[in-house]
Amino acid sequence: MSINEFIQKLEAEFEDMPQGTLKAETDYRSIKGWSSMHALIIIAFIDINFNITLSGADLKSTQTVQDLYNLVQQKKSA
Amino acid sequence: MITLNNKTVLVTGASSGIGRACAVLCDQLGAQVIITGRNEAELKTTASQLKNKHQIIVADLTNENQLSELVKNCNNLDGLINCAGIVKPLPVKFIKSKHISEMFEANFNSTVLLCSELSSAKKFNNHASVIFLSSISSLHPYIGGALYSASKAALEAFCRSFAIEHASKKIRANVIAPSLVKTKIFDETELATSEEEMKNYEAQYPLGFGEPIDIANCAAFLLSDASKWITGTTIKMDGGLLLSSKK
Numbered sequence: 001m002s003i004n005e006f007i008q009k010l011e012a013e014f015e016d017m018p019q020g021t022l023k024a025e026t027d028y029r030s031i032k033g034w035s036s037m038h039a040l041i042i043i044a045f046i047d048i049n050f051n052i053t054l055s056g057a058d059l060k061s062t063q064t065v066q067d068l069y070n071l072v073q074q075k076k077s078a
Numbered sequence: 079m080i081t082l083n084n085k086t087v088l089v090t091g092a093s094s095g096i097g098r099a100c101a102v103l104c105d106q107l108g109a110q111v112i113i114t115g116r117n118e119a120e121l122k123t124t125a126s127q128l129k130n131k132h133q134i135i136v137a138d139l140t141n142e143n144q145l146s147e148l149v150k151n152c153n154n155l156d157g158l159i160n161c162a163g164i165v166k167p168l169p170v171k172f173i174k175s176k177h178i179s180e181m182f183e184a185n186f187n188s189t190v191l192l193c194s195e196l197s198s199a200k201k202f203n204n205h206a207s208v209i210f211l212s213s214i215s216s217l218h219p220y221i222g223g224a225l226y227s228a229s230k231a232a233l234e235a236f237c238r239s240f241a242i243e244h245a246s247k248k249i250r251a252n253v254i255a256p257s258l259v260k261t262k263i264f265d266e267t268e269l270a271t272s273e274e275e276m277k278n279y280e281a282q283y284p285l286g287f288g289e290p291i292d293i294a295n296c297a298a299f300l301l302s303d304a305s306k307w308i309t310g311t312t313i314k315m316d317g318g319l320l321l322s323s324k325k
Binding site: 029035037039040044045055059060 | 167168172221265266268269270271272275
């Protein structure tokens with residue numbers, strides 16, 4: 001999955017998010033209305049699409065959408 | 079004073095958190111403890127805190143062969159504390175069949191099968207006490223907790239049937255339903271959300287978050303003869319959370 005596809009699909013999971021909000025460099029925690037539900041959605045999204053279970057510590061080590069994508073790539077190749 | 083002298087107590091999920099606290103307290107109150115869990119190294123850490131004669135049985139309760147071995151190898155019981163379980167938040171729209179299986183096998187099926195096998199093998203002494211760890215979320219939901227809450231609600235219903243089926247032998251069964259307790263699961267939740275969010279959440283608890291020892295104290299009471307007239311009930315432990323109107 002390309003980074004653009006990753007962004008598009010993740011954005012679609014955040015139902016209340018206007019299209020185009022997420023970019024590779026977006027610091028996802030600074031998104032308006034950010035809550036723990038969004039964190040859960042990220043963890044579940046990555047679980048379903050990549051069969052990778054992220055821990056809380058994994059998530060904490062990321063800041064931007066690009067970081068998330070890189071983490072998935074890294075875990076996939078591990 | 080609560081004493082567990084001359085009682086043999088099996089604690090599942092004894093490798094960490096609430097299970098470990100229960101095992102250590104039961105030991106301090108005079109019980110002979112049998113501890114079980116998947117992680118041998120962590121079980122040994124628990125065992126290092128036990129003073130009385132005890133037994134360590136490494137077992138993954140979701141594996142039926144290992145569960146049967148556990149039942150075969152443990153002595154007759156005066157108490158069983160079912161602490162083994164998992165928490166994995168998942169919003170409803172992501173739920174697939176594999177998630178339901180994973181959650182229910184760990185939190186419901188394995189506990190039910192353990193109770194069934196112990197009962198069938200006549201491993202419960204008369205007057206034994208069985209405790210199930212549930213959660214207030216079985217009645218008071220949280221976001222992402224659909225499967226976890228459902229597995230705990232199922233366990234509570236199971237406990238009530240277990241209680242009436244075993245009452246003729248004065249064997250009792252009760253549920254402890256805590257809200258958030260500071261365990262490894264708590265630390266994991268804090269990492270996935272944020273310290274700030276957890277602090278805001280704690281502000282809703284008149285008595286703050288719970289500690290594993292708080293749950294262990296209640297379990298010790300339910301195991302002891304001091305609670306001999308209590309069966310089939312659920313004891314909610316929430317630090318006053320559900321009393322509070324603060325949001």
